[in-house]
Amino acid sequence: MAENPVKIIHRATWIGSIVNVSLAVLKITVGKITGSQALVADGVHSFSDLITDTAILIGSRYWTAPADEGHPYGHGRFETFTNIFIGILLLVVGIGIGWDSLSALGHEANATPGMLAFWAAIASIVVKELLYRWTVIQAKKINSRSLHANAWHHRTDALSSLPVAVAVVANYVFPDLHYLDQVAALIVTAMILKAAFEILWPAILELTEAQGDDGIEAKIQGYxxxxxxxxxxxAIRSRRTGSTILLDFHMLVHPDMRVEDAHTVSEKFKSHILSQIDELVDVIIHIEPYTCAERVINPCCEDKSCD
Structure with a gap:
């Protein structure tokens, strides 16, 4: 029996939260001790993960609920809004860190960060990359876009620690380059903003009713x-609602086919495509006769019949 999706989401999120708290405290503490502004910024980024973890824990209780009278298409948009919240939070954190780093570039340089900052950054890279890989596996089990977004938040945290480690080593090798730590903090900012865009843009497309899957038309034609x-x-149309896709299209059959037979064909075809496309949860098929008035892909020629 398949495991409850909510349990998978909660387990992955709670484990991520514990790791985030531990790493955030470590990086901010070591950053303050060693004088590494980039490591402190990286620690703040780790703390921001806690807010997204909370959003997922709360939101998952709603978007995993089945369709009801008030929400006949399900509650998937709650996941969309959760992704938007995560993206906006990352955007705000990134802008804040970037502003602080730019302000620091115009002032007297700080002392060279100690090598303890390097080891703290390395620990963060290893732990958060492992957490990313494990969370992606959990997200694929239940096809959760929000859990996948949170996994990428973990990887961004891992990647953002890389320039911190490089900056610490570079400051030891080239002590005259005083602002490498601030430059590393700006690189962290760029990574955070990129992650924010990659989470926000698909959610925005979803809210504007963009096509749910660019490749779904070719798949349906093939089937x-x-x-x-x-x-x-x-007239194949799809729209995404959270981690699921809703689909509708027109299906043409021979004009002499009985309504009951046409319905049977459409139901079998619907069951087939639902079994082939994991994200697909509902299909509406509009049955039409294969006549000149209805044909679109292969229109009738003036001197030929519709057969």
Whole structure:
């Protein structure tokens, strides 16, 4: 029996939260002791993960709920709004860190950070990369976009520690380059802002009713070509709601086919595509006769019949 998706989300998020707290305290403490502004910024980034963890813990209780009378298409948009919250939070954190780093560039340089900052950054890279890989596995089990977004938040945290480690070593090798730590903090900022965009943009497209899957039309056409009774499919439309996709299209059958037979063909075809496309949760098929008035892909020629 498959494990409850909510349990998977909560387990992955709680484990991530414990790791985030531990690393955030470590990096901020070591950053203050060694004078590494970049490591402190990286620690603040780790603390921001806690807010996204909380959002996922709360939001998952809603977006995993089944469709009801008030939400006949399900509650997937709660996951969309959770992703938007995560993206906006990352954006704000990134802008704040970037502003502090730019301000520091115009002042007297800090002392060279101690090598303890290097080892703290290395520990963060290793732990957060492992956490990213494990969280992605959990996200794929239940096809959760929010959990996947949070996994990328972990990887961003790992990547953001890399310039910190490089800056500490470079400051020892080239002590005259006083502002390498601030430059590293700016690189961290760029990584955070990139992650924010990659989380926000798909959520924005979803809210604006963009096509749910760019490749779904070709898939449906391919599946339809394997069914002799289906003469044509067109007007294929999809939209995403959280981690799921809703689909509708027109299916053309021979004009002489009985309504009952056409319905049977459409139900079998619906079951087939639902089994083939994991994210797909509902399909609406509009049955039409294969006549000149309805044909789109293969329109009738003036001197030919519709057969």
């Amino acid at each position: 339809a070509s394997e069914v002799p009774q289906i003469k044509e499919v067109h």
